[in-house]
Amino acid sequence: MATHAGTHDDHDAKPGFAQRWLFATNHKDIGTMYLVFSLIMFFIGGSMAMIIRAELFEPGLQLVQPYFFNEMTTMHALIMIFGAVMPAFVGLANWMVPLMVGAPDMALPRMNNWSFWILPFAFVLLLSTLFMPGGAPAAGWVMYPPLVLQGGDSIAFMIFAIHLMGISSIMGAINIIATILNLRAPGMDLLKMPLFVWTWLITAFLLIAVMPVLAGAVTMLLTDKFFGTSFFNAAGGGDPLLYQHIFWFFGHPEVYIMILPAFGIISEIIPTFSRKPLFGYKPMVYATASIAFLSFTVWAHHMFTVGLPLGGLLFFMYATMLISVPTGVKVFNWVTTMWKGSLTFETPMLFAVAFVILFTIGGFSGVMLALVPADFQYHNTYFVVAHFHYVLVSGAVFGIMAGTYYWIPKWTGHMYSERWGKIHFWNSVIAVNVLFFPQHFLGLAGMPRRIPDYNVAFADWNMVSSIGGFWFGLSQLIFVGNIIYTVYFARQKASARVWEGARGLEWTVPSPAPHHTFEVPPVILPGMLAHDDVSH
């Protein structure tokens, strides 16, 4: 736009606050806003988890009413999934994808602004339900009818909030696809792109394929509740089971949306600190694509106990177990990358190594849950809770934290406190196991999930788990403290490359990355990219 270019000849001029943030079109500013937003949501969702663990500290009802407990489990999940994990990955993509492919900005900067600024409104809508008569939605984040339809009018707010989050995610995904396909620097071939860019490209395709399906499912809930349709109402010719099929057709790809970008981050960090190229670059790309493709064929493993025909049970069991093959390829490639490398254990590497180990534990319990006869026993127990928290907290969230420590010197131009980073890591990694490992035992012993009170037989492990929960929650204050320190107080300047073993275009720009980068496409020299030679 001519006028725009005319007013911004001087790129170092500082625009006003509203101009810079409310009307932001710069990928780095929008990335920062996404990351700050997701950190705030992480603490709001986390405080709900603290209420849940405090109530479960002892058997009996001590602190909250059962209905409020159900509101907490529902809101904790919605906020962590749609408010913390997904925006954090979009924020990392905003910051890093243009830098990694040598693009001057995202392909659609104004749409980028809109994708972000929808989110605060969506979450104000969702969180406002906590203060409404009748309370927040309490039927679980999966929103199964008929239970969810028996809630108050607050479910309309939840549904509109989900519509807005979906629109935001879809616009973000389209933007990332357009950036990666159209704005790569000359010489940045598809099979030379960093793994983080590859995993995000595939994640973006998953997002545009499944977010509209969720939008459809919640729209049906809305019309069933308020406009007299009977999609899920047996008396009107519908079927409540239909909802579960539609929801999980979205829901299973959604779990890969929350883990594939973390795979990408880990695939950047491990080669850097092993001072070796990633082992098996092409198999990593193909494994990511296979996981994404298979994720569309396994949704019914979330609903084995609803009475599927035997053929259906067998198909979904085998398809689910098949996913462990490409996932295994990735885990073995990370391990092989470290094999005989010159390893150093800075904070990002510590989180990455913990990710590989703890995500694999979550993967193994996932294979256990995939077995139909075993799942009949585990279904809706704490074993499931332990499984998905291993892959989401010590998987996705550790991936985000690893990425934050890895790239924050590039964002701010200063080194974070390595000492406090390590203190944060060791507290987090021990606490997360104290928190979630006992939940395997509780689930195998038969403790159901989503309950505020339980049999005294489960008391001891619940107390251990709650102690781990408070410990993990408090440890995250160190993370925030370290971020604030790095942004405002740190003295140690970061070099352009930051890490000795780091390779890729993002390390060729100065630290902190200037407001505008790669306005002229970079000339890619031999050895500049991590994956120049991908013959292996």
Add this chain to the structure above:
Amino acid sequence: MEVKPSIARGSTRRVLIPALTVCAGMFLFGFALVPLYRLVCTHVLGIRVDDAPSAAAVSAVDRARTVTVQLMGHVHSDLRWQFAPEQSQLRVHPGALTVAWFSASNGTAQALTGHAVPSIAPSQAALYFNKVECFCFTDQTLKAGESRRMPVRFAVDPQLPRSISTITLAYTFYENPLAAGTATVAAAPAG
């Protein structure tokens, strides 16, 4: 920062339009799931969906046999309503979908919310008494002086043991004070 066209490898529109088309298509896919399922089952997998066991069980009516269904309605003393079935008993064929009507009235000067709890005797029959729709599935709120007819749609399973010829369906209405203010008239089934 406006991207100079010379930098871009292709037009953004060529990404935007297919992506938005996929979004619209996937939104409709959710709604098309039931018809698609029927198409795939009948034409690809050769399964006739309408002959599935559950559908057959509802449609096969055993006209040779008649079962008496007795209906009763009670109100717990805390809830000051009148509540009774419109007919005290029905004679039904196993497998036939039947509607029984109950009526409730709130003679007090304030809105009250109640919840009906069913009980079936003899207890062996409970397994074979399938309620498709019932006013007992949700809270019922009656305004001051309001009366309402409420249906229960049910079918007796043809597998009902031969020894059982009479089934008693009794409802007790309890007040639900927790629901006060949250239950809406929309939560009550029409009818």
